[in-house]
Amino acid sequence: DSGVTQTPKHLITATGQRVTLRCSPRSGDLSVYWYQQSLDQGLQFLIQYYNGEERAKGNILERFSAQQFPDLHSELNLSSLELGDSALYFCASSVWSAGELFFGEGSRLTVL
């Protein structure tokens, strides 16, 4: 158990819909990262937050947004969903920026 909790574990929805993925980092970790894992693209960095502030942005689509709340949990919002958004979305946390990452078990999103 990494200490990082992601919900939901599985989500099935339709194209055009909006979903929210939630992540609770390890106790004491200030950094939260979001990654998208798909068979063809591998593990793609989406966005990073540090103590509530956006720290770095990767290949995150404009249809996607995220935030980190004062209690340090984070949410990833995916809207206007397309078939190609089907993937495993991982959250990871670390004590400091660019430190060892602790990954959650992921949220598997299926868009039909």
Added chain:
Amino acid sequence: AQSVTQLDSQVPVFEEAPVELRCNYSSSVSVYLFWYVQYPNQGLQLLLKYLSGSTLVESINGFEAEFNKSQTSFHLRKPSVHISDTAEYFCAVSERDDKIIFGKGTRLHILP
């Protein structure tokens, strides 16, 4: 911007044989380097890391990796693999206090 290349998407190897998983990175500054392992249906977990100091780093389960600055490589090796090493292995790089970028992963298949 940093990037990571894992040339081998899959590596088959017989049990008890040695294995090397290759990783090359590109960066214009000093970096931190990591290997993560993903067992089936699980999140990623840190295998080993190079932050500074000795260029040879080891994990508790027999893997080792050597940082080679001149060749910008961080290859992962194990002298004798076990069936339990079956997993996907990800190399990652961070430009110190910056986002962590992952390679596309290498699936290690252990043959009986």
